[in-house]
Amino acid sequence: MADVLILAIETATGCGGVALTKGDRANGKVLAEYTLQPEQTHSRRLLGSVATMMAAVGVGWAELDAVAVSLGPGSFTGLRIGLAAAKGIAMAARRPLLGVPTLDGLAAQVAASELPLCCLLDARKQQVYAAFYRVDGQSQYLRTSEFLVLSAEQLVASIQEPTLVVGPGVRACQPQLASHPQARLVATAMLHPRAAVVGLCAASMLIQGQADVDADNLVPLYVRASEAELSLRH
Helix, strand or coil, X not given: CCCCEEEEEECCCCCEEXXXXXXXXXXXXXXXXXXXXXXXXXXXXXXXXXHHHHHHHCCCHHHCCEEEXXXXXXXXXXXXXXXXXXXXXXXXXXXXXXXXXXXXXXXXXXXXXXXXXXXXXXXXXXXXXXXXXXXXXXXXXXXXXXXXXXXXXXXXHXXXXXXXXXXXXXXXXXXXXXXXXXXXXXXXXXXXXXXXXXXXXXXXHHHCCCCCCCHHHCCCCCCCCCHHHHXXXX
């Protein structure tokens, strides 16, 4: 069970990807990963990338132990495309489907530190998606907050102690964070949502028996209402 083979899909942001991973966060490895920031929507390339990657590695559908997908928060359209593709693949391959929150995947990429961690994604409309983390006894970051949607002003007000701040959302609050005495910024180009990390995190969930989610009921973590929902309310 320790060498579980996962097909992972990440479409929460414009920089999407697919990956094949073997093993969990502690001892796993990446067999293949394709990451693209295409001009077209993810739907134009996603399934083709999966097929090309699996052929390149020589892995068949029957060899998969599970399918994993990044659940968000993130792009409404991207999340819907990724989850629909993951559900279809999991159903066709008759494999369990696991959802990994996108911000948790970002946190899993950061080396353990005594400092708390804040992970950010650009939510547009002058807001960011955010979550806060602290290292546990296993030297892994555990989330200590809900998934939040904050303005730059709300974000800097919530950072009350020296805190590592990472993720693509840093750009949306760069002026405010750069002048914040408690914010410790990590270069944004080095950290973005990755399909490989989704796969490794999902493997840990599978090994721990957390794969009993009904795939039909798995839904994206939007956090904020979509434009369509806001229009209906008015």
